[in-house]
Structure formats: structure tokens, C-alpha cells
Amino acid sequence: MRTALIAGQGGLPLALSEAMPERPLVAAMEGFAPEGLSVDLSFRVERLVPFLRALTRDGITQVVFAGAVTRPRLDPALLDEGTAAMLPRLMQAMAAGDDATLRAVLEIFEEAGFAVAGVEDIAPDLMPKAGVLAGTVTPQDTADAARAAAIVAALGAVDVGQGAVVAQGACLAVEALPGTDAMLASVAALPPGLRPDPARGRGVFYKAAKPGQDRRIDLPTLGPDSIRHVAAAGLGGVAFQAGEVICLDLARMKALAGELGLFLWARG
Known part of the structure; x- marks a missing residue:
């Protein structure tokens, strides 16, 4: 099983990476690079479907989310067809609050075939x-x-x-x-x-x-x-x-x- 760390800002991504038996692939949204970790793959929300495909191409089967991000401003000109079809679902979740947004994100990754692990699965001592x-x-x-x-x-x-x-x-x-x-x-x-x-x-x-x-x-x-x-x-x-x-x-x-x-x- 190969894991991708979807990293945001702050010290958690580094702490989580250090607790893993093998270095994960580190992915980060543009503008939200983690502290102390080199980023292997950057992405934008407007290009979410190509990003999911890139993870599959790189052999990723599990993802774990760590670190802080804020809601980005979306540029409609950057949308691909697949992500554009997904956007109404994301916007509806965003309107319902942070928790609904995060649940929608997890569902999208799971539907794309990735297992989603939590911090307590990877590093319970934290x-x-x-x-x-x-x-x-x-x-x-x-x-x-x-x-x-x-x-x-x-x-x-x-x-x-x-x-x-x-x-x-x-x-x-x-x-x-x-x-x-x-x-x-x-x-x-x-x-x-x-x-x-x-x-x-x-x-x-x-x-x-x-x-x-x-x-x-x-x-x-x-x-x-x-x-x-x-x-x-x-x-x-x-x-x-x-x-x-x-x-x-x-x-x-x-x-x-x-x-x-x-x-x-x-x-x-």
C-alpha cells in the first residue's frame, strides 16, 4: 500500500510523515505548502480530477489529510470537464459548513478508489x-x-x-x-x-x-x-x-x- 499525505500548513504534516514507516508522497494545494517537507505533487481545486488521476498513476492506494488550509478562491477558467461536473456538489457542501465540505472531500477520494486513513491510524501517539x-x-x-x-x-x-x-x-x-x-x-x-x-x-x-x-x-x-x-x-x-x-x-x-x-x- 502506497500512501499520499495531502498536506496543509503547520507542523502536523511533518510530524505525521516522520511517524510513517516509509516516506509518503507529499501533495499540497497551491499556496498551502507544509513546513519542513518537500512537496512532490501540487494541485488546485479547479483541477481536482486530474490530481486524482495523477495519484492513481503514481500507485497511491491510501491518502491521509493533515495540516491547515482555508477555502481557496476558484478560477473558473482553470476548470477541467470532470471537475466542473463535480463543482456543484462541492459548492453545496461548502454552503452547509466546514464539516459538510470535508465529508464531501472524503467521499470524492473514496469514490476515486482511495482508502482514507486518519491520524489515529497512522500516529496514535500524537x-x-x-x-x-x-x-x-x-x-x-x-x-x-x-x-x-x-x-x-x-x-x-x-x-x-x-x-x-x-x-x-x-x-x-x-x-x-x-x-x-x-x-x-x-x-x-x-x-x-x-x-x-x-x-x-x-x-x-x-x-x-x-x-x-x-x-x-x-x-x-x-x-x-x-x-x-x-x-x-x-x-x-x-x-x-x-x-x-x-x-x-x-x-x-x-x-x-x-x-x-x-x-x-x-x-x-
Whole structure:
């Protein structure tokens, strides 16, 4: 079985490639090259059918998706006949939200004859099991994480986001299209009068997959920068759903959490 890594931006494609027994063929959408990996095959959405044919020509039987992309602007002049026939299906999925779009993409690859693997199939060690990984979780942190988990579940049900910040039961921010970093920056910018007294609990950043999400694509990802942003936002720590969230360089994440006085908790 020969695998293609459909890579986006960020550090996940490299981490996943290094965890595989053989180097995969690395494919990337134009404008979204991965960090630290040379790209073997680039493609555009407008030429999706020729790209699928190229994968077949190169002997690919399995694909795995990793890394961040944003919705590209389509150039109708570049469409081939096969992709043009597929476009209404993709546009309808895009109008229904990110989750529907990703499901449609997976279906297209499967219909083209490719098996689709997930990160947990390729590198399960990137997804920590339940436990407190750094620091100390207080009863207030436990309550805030439970509240944040309920909020993230509600957001995910309408395909909005995978993260929330809660302090002493008050929701300070939720993740939307701008992403996690923008959400944490907005928390850091909140005036003191809009935040609960930190002496009673500094708050929790919580991350989890959406309810019913296909676990083969777009799982939440955390890394050392996440820990730094949480500290800059004045929060007490990070909680995430065990077995659902990818942690890049977990050893460094633990060390940073210790240095910055934060907890890191894979919540079961």
C-alpha cells in the first residue's frame, strides 16, 4: 500500500510523515505548502480530477489529510470537464459548513478508489489518552472545563468551532472562523472589568472535536504555541478531550506548561 499525505500548513504534516514507516508522497494545494517537507505533487481545486488521476498513476492506494488550509478562491477558467461536473456538489457542501465540505472531500477520494486513513491510524501517539499531563487541576478548573465542553459541543452541533474559554462559569470567548489564536488573543485583550477575579480561578481553554465529526480529517490540534497563547491570555491552563486532539511536540508542551505555571489536562 502506497500512501499520499495531502498536506496543509503547520507542523502536523511533518510530524505525521516522520511517524510513517516509509516516506509518503507529499501533495499540497497551491499556496498551502507544509513546513519542513518537500512537496512532490501540487494541485488546485479547479483541477481536482486530474490530481486524482495523477495519484492513481503514481500507485497511491491510501491518502491521509493533515495540516491547515482555508477555502481557496476558484478560477473558473482553470476548470477541467470532470471537475466542473463535480463543482456543484462541492459548492453545496461548502454552503452547509466546514464539516459538510470535508465529508464531501472524503467521499470524492473514496469514490476515486482511495482508502482514507486518519491520524489515529497512522500516529496514535500524537493523541494523548486521559490524564493530567502537567500542573494541578483545581475543582474550579474541573467545573470550567465541563462548562466549556458543553459549549464546544453546542458549537460543534452547528459546525462552528472546536474551542472555548471559560472562567468561573463565564464564557469569555468561543472559536469561530478566525481560529484558536485569534480567540485567545481576544481573551488577552479583554479589560479586567470584563473578567472574573483571577484569584478565584484564572480560567480554562478547552478544545475538542465536533460531535459526530469524521475523525479522519480536521481533528483539533495543539502545540507549544498554544501553551504560550494561553499564558498570554492570563488563563490557568488547557483542557482537551482525550483521544480526540492532536498534540504536536507533547514533551515541549508539558515543559512549557510547567515553566509558565499552567496545567495541561487530557480530559476523559
